Amino acid sequence: METKPISNNQQDLLISKSTTETYQTICHLLDTNGKVYYSRFGDGDLFIMMGRNQANHDYSEELAAELRASLTVEHPQFLKGLPVNFPKEKGMTKGLFERFYFNDELAEFVIKNIPVSFPVAFESSWFPNYYSVFKPNEMSLFLDKFVRSKKKMFIGSVPSEDIQKLFGKIDYYVQVPRRNAYSTIDNWWPEILKNIDSVEVVLPAAGMATRVIAKRLWDLNKEVHFLDFGSVIDAVSSFAPSRKWIKLKGHVLNRILLPEYRDRSISYKFNYAIKETGFFLRYIFYKIDPFTNIPIFPKMKRKKPGPYRRT
Secondary structure (H helix, E strand, O other): OOOOOOOOOHHHOEEEOOHHHHHHHHHHHHHHOOOEEEEEOOHHHHHHHHOEEEOOEOOOHHHHHHHHHHHOOOEOOEEEEOOOOOOOOOOOEOOEEOOOOOHHHHHHHHHHHOOOOOOEEEEOOOHHHHHHHHOHHHHHHHHHHHHHOOOEEEEEOOOHHHHHHHHOOOOEEEEOOOOOHHHHHHHHHHHHHHHHHHOOEEEEEOOOHHHHHHHHHHHOOOOOEEEOOOHHHHHOOOOOOOOHHHHHHHHHHHHHOOHHHOOOOHHHHHHHHHHHHHHHHHHHHHHOHHHHHOOOOOOOOOOOOOOEEOO
């Protein structure tokens, strides 16, 4: 593949939109089209394409090829979120939707190796997470209008009783492994095809296999709303927190659950206040740069990205 020259400013070639821009785009498309796909690529997807293993997915040439094919779909109704060169928004901080310290490496890889039309503006991959944490009222309205009232299929490993707290009744549930879901895709893919024509909304939570599902269903011209909420689903599950942002602000997502499932106990409110106070102090600590230069607060030595490399 012919590689592309790198601009002195990568943002001349590749940016990702703000969460609000993506929210507005998705709402408009869902209102006006029966076939809309929103798929969120993460740093792990790009590392797999680079040939590296990741925490919950082992590298394979087949997975890398299908991820690459999904990322190169170019259609206004196939929305691709990418956490690269995105704007910093209010509340974003270390461990909470801030740019990866290896952002430039990811941007350079996409520009040099992914055959899409440049310059390109990807959607925000943080939209569902950011709105769930910082704009829960808007997220609740979004779920009421576009998800909860629809006939839907969930694809993932989170128990259905947890999922229903967020999305309402799940009409079809397709079970996939929590780790390395792609390696068994031949086993559970037929379950998707069996009922895909009976639903309006598809809610995938299968890790990187989610992006593969999106491309396959798109190619089959399945007229559904495919909405990738990613780790928002983990945040409301009974599983241990899978992301740093969940540890920091996962308690806030109680506000986007269906009213009958929200925790209104005194203990929850007490813990909520403690966590919010701790988060505020942490936010101030990282916002005021001089703090991190004081000898008693040494900056941690950062690891190189992609800790698991294919041998």
